[in-house]
Amino acid sequence: MFGKLKEKLLKTASKITEKIYNKGEAEEVKEEKKEKPKISLTNLFRRESKKEEIKKEKTEPEIKKTEIVKTEIPKKVEEDKEEVKEIKEETEKKKISFFDRFGLTRAIKKVLKKEVVILEEDIEDVLEELEIELLEADVALEVVEKLIENIKNELVGRKISPNDNVEEITINAVKNAIKNILSQEKIDIEEIIKKNKAEGKPTVIVFVGINGTGKTTTIAKLAYKLKQKGYSVVLAAGDTFRAGAIEQLEQHAKNVGVKVIKHKQGADSAAVIYDAIQHAKARGIDVVLADTAGRQATNTNLMEEIKKVVRVTKPDLVIFVGDALTGNDAVYQAEEFNNAVNIDGIILTKVDADAKGGAALSIGYAIGKPILYLGVGQRYSDLIEFDADWMVRKLFGEEEFEFSTEREF
Numbered sequence: 470m471f472g473k474l475k476e477k478l479l480k481t482a483s484k485i486t487e488k489i490y491n492k493g494e495a496e497e498v499k500e501e502k503k504e505k506p507k508i509s510l511t512n513l514f515r516r517e518s519k520k521e522e523i524k525k526e527k528t529e530p531e532i533k534k535t536e537i538v539k540t541e542i543p544k545k546v547e548e549d550k551e552e553v554k555e556i557k558e559e560t561e562k563k564k565i566s567f568f569d570r571f572g573l574t575r576a577i578k579k580v581l582k583k584e585v586v587i588l589e590e591d592i593e594d595v596l597e598e599l600e601i602e603l604l605e606a607d608v609a610l611e612v613v614e615k616l617i618e619n620i621k622n623e624l625v626g627r628k629i630s631p632n633d634n635v636e637e638i639t640i641n642a643v644k645n646a647i648k649n650i651l652s653q654e655k656i657d658i659e660e661i662i663k664k665n666k667a668e669g670k671p672t673v674i675v676f677v678g679i680n681g682t683g684k685t686t687t688i689a690k691l692a693y694k695l696k697q698k699g700y701s702v703v704l705a706a707g708d709t710f711r712a713g714a715i716e717q718l719e720q721h722a723k724n725v726g727v728k729v730i731k732h733k734q735g736a737d738s739a740a741v742i743y744d745a746i747q748h749a750k751a752r753g754i755d756v757v758l759a760d761t762a763g764r765q766a767t768n769t770n771l772m773e774e775i776k777k778v779v780r781v782t783k784p785d786l787v788i789f790v791g792d793a794l795t796g797n798d799a800v801y802q803a804e805e806f807n808n809a810v811n812i813d814g815i816i817l818t819k820v821d822a823d824a825k826g827g828a829a830l831s832i833g834y835a836i837g838k839p840i841l842y843l844g845v846g847q848r849y850s851d852l853i854e855f856d857a858d859w860m861v862r863k864l865f866g867e868e869e870f871e872f873s874t875e876r877e878f
């Protein structure tokens with residue numbers, strides 16, 4: 470997950486560190502009793518790039534996205550598992566901290582000979598390189614620009630003295646820059662459900678997006694999660710357009726143990742969702758999760774239909790479901806849906822197969838709406854809550870994530 474992005478960010482921090490060392494005429498100093506850790510910041514990003522090269526070789530030629538999801542994950546998972554195991558063993562063996570892992574305390578460490586004030590020109594070339602690499606990794610242009618600006622704000626004009634830990638300063642600067650991009654105002658779905666429940670109303674959530682992004686499976690995953698938390702859930706088969714969509718939702722509903730309200734294929738989507746809301750009201754059900762047909766923004770009829778759904782059913786939340794593997798396209802789609810029906814939040818799917826991380830980094834900032842959850846696999850439990858701190862920890866290798874190769878659908 471996000472391997473490429475991780476590699477680029479670590480490389481940038483490492484290069485800036487070297488620039489500062491050079492400017493401050495750093496000298497190597499021996500630290501007593503400390504063994505040199507196997508992983509340094511430099512080695513870590515080298516290893517990330519190596520891993521990505523291998524993955525690239527394995528994944529070529531390009532296969533259709535859903536096929537990538539189905540066929541490539543096991544290999545990735547094995548690699549990632551190996552990586553996690555290695556780091557865990559290493560951490561346990563040496564009882565080393567996060568910063569130790571990046572080589573921030575090492576047997577031979579570099580110490581500045583003189584104080585350094587970081588100037589824009591000192592780091593400009595490194596940031597230009599990062600800019601190009603992020604654009605290649607499908608990070609949206611405005612996000613790339615903001616990130617570079619954030620890193621400059623963190624570092625330019627900063628005085629670094631020989632007593633300072635240069636690597637820690639640069640890592641933290643890049644981290645803060647990323648965190649600032651990822652921090653959108655949060656939505657607490659459970660709070661909304663509790664508030665509505667207290668008022669005797671169900672919470673209505675409508676899911677929108679283009680075809681095949683994982684809407685239906687995401688609805689089932691959220692139903693599973695909410696059920697586990699003790700809420701009652703009913704699904705609305707609002708995708709009355711695609712053949713087989715109602716049956717697909719029914720199968721998921723059966724698997725997770727919730728009821729589906731449906732009409733026939735071709736029926737009015739708004740009417741189905743309206744009925745599901747009435748059903749929930751009559752039976753005191755807490756949450757209505759409404760599927761809708763996948764549609765492109767260019768399909769005016771279907772875009773008018775989704776506007777009608779929102780007008781008629783007045784949902785508490787409209788959630789856009791986007792496929793992380795489509796990178797910038799997911800950002801454009803979210804923009805289109807936001808213009809049409811004003812989305813409240815985003816769920817990104819297939820993040821388990823996403824090395825680039827472009828959509829995950831860009832989509833919230835570009836649309837100004839929060840990412841609520843990430844889909845990370847093909848089990849009902851593979852839906853994790855998104856949180857900026859969590860993502861930063863993943864990106865800087867402080868916390869690893871193990872995917873499952875199991876498939877429940």
Ligand SMILES: Nc1nc2c(ncn2[C@@H]2O[C@H](COP(=O)(O)OP(=O)(O)OP(=O)(O)O)[C@@H](O)[C@H]2O)c(=O)[nH]1
Nearest residue numbers: 538680681682683684685686763818819844845846
């Ligand atoms: N690896 C992985 N695959 C996923 C994830 N979420 C969904 N998928 C897969 O993506 C494919 C499409 O999912 P669906 O839920 O059918 O997509 P949809 O958006 O409902 O499709 P339409 O009904 O055409 O709009 C399925 O093969 C899912 O198993 C995820 O988080 N990770």
